[in-house]
Amino acid sequence: MRALIVEDEPHLQEQLAVALGRAGYSVDRASDGKEGLYFGTEYNYDIAIVDLGLPQIDGMDVIRRWRESNRIFPVMVLTARSSWQDKVAGLEIGADDYVVKPFQMEEVVARANALVRRAAGITQSSIRLGPIELDTNKKQVRLHEEPLDLTSYEYRVLEYLMMHPEELISKAVLTEHIYAQDFERDSNTIEVFIGRLRKKLDPDNQWKPIETVRGMGYRMNPSL
Numbered sequence: 001m002r003a004l005i006v007e008d009e010p011h012l013q014e015q016l017a018v019a020l021g022r023a024g025y026s027v028d029r030a031s032d033g034k035e036g037l038y039f040g041t042e043y044n045y046d047i048a049i050v051d052l053g054l055p056q057i058d059g060m061d062v063i064r065r066w067r068e069s070n071r072i073f074p075v076m077v078l079t080a081r082s083s084w085q086d087k088v089a090g091l092e093i094g095a096d097d098y099v100v101k102p103f104q105m106e107e108v109v110a111r112a113n114a115l116v117r118r119a120a121g122i123t124q125s126s127i128r129l130g131p132i133e134l135d136t137n138k139k140q141v142r143l144h145e146e147p148l149d150l151t152s153y154e155y156r157v158l159e160y161l162m163m164h165p166e167e168l169i170s171k172a173v174l175t176e177h178i179y180a181q182d183f184e185r186d187s188n189t190i191e192v193f194i195g196r197l198r199k200k201l202d203p204d205n206q207w208k209p210i211e212t213v214r215g216m217g218y219r220m221n222p223s224l
């Protein structure tokens with residue numbers, strides 16, 4: 001999952017990026033409203049975390065302009081203002097959740113996970129497909145009830161596919177959602193991750209958990 005952080009305070013931005021990175025997100029960062037508006041308009045995020053008090057363009061304005069240009073990713077607002085008028089205003093312009101500073105990083109990460117799941121229509125923190133169980137909070141996978149060892153990128157690919165189980169996901173979409181913007185991207189690496197996931201999930205090539213639809217992309221086996 002790919003996250004955008006729009007926060008002008010360097011130390012807080014760094015802490016958020018580290019916490020979300022540890023939680024398995026690819027993170028892009030913007031330090032002012034103008035840059036944040038550009039990133040969120042240009043790229044497809046799974047979640048954006050936006051401070052309200054920002055240089056250049058205010059956080060409320062950034063969110064309103066994203067929504068006006070039909071950017072529908074979930075948005076969590078960070079603010080030092082705790083008045084209910086601000087909360088209502090934020091929710092009215094299209095924010096999905098609110099955290100008041102100072103906050104615990106664990107809380108932000110847990111709420112971000114919940115927003116991402118909610119956007120995918122998933123109500124529980126674990127997703128199960130056949131013998132695969134993916135815990136989106138702990139970022140752990142179990143296969144036939146046994147822990148399965150995945151690298152961070154293997155996990156990200158599987159998580160994205162499992163959160164969109166009925167959709168055909170192209171390599172381009174996977175690339176966009178598992179890497180941050182400044183990452184050296186190569187869509188061939190997606191094929192490598194898919195190949196490794198298949199080996200780990202289905203070493204004897206029996207139940208084909210991940211299907212390839214030629215020229216279109218990948219999806220989880222619909223019979224799971």
Ligand code: CA
Binds near residue numbers: 007051053
């Ligand atoms: Ca600020």
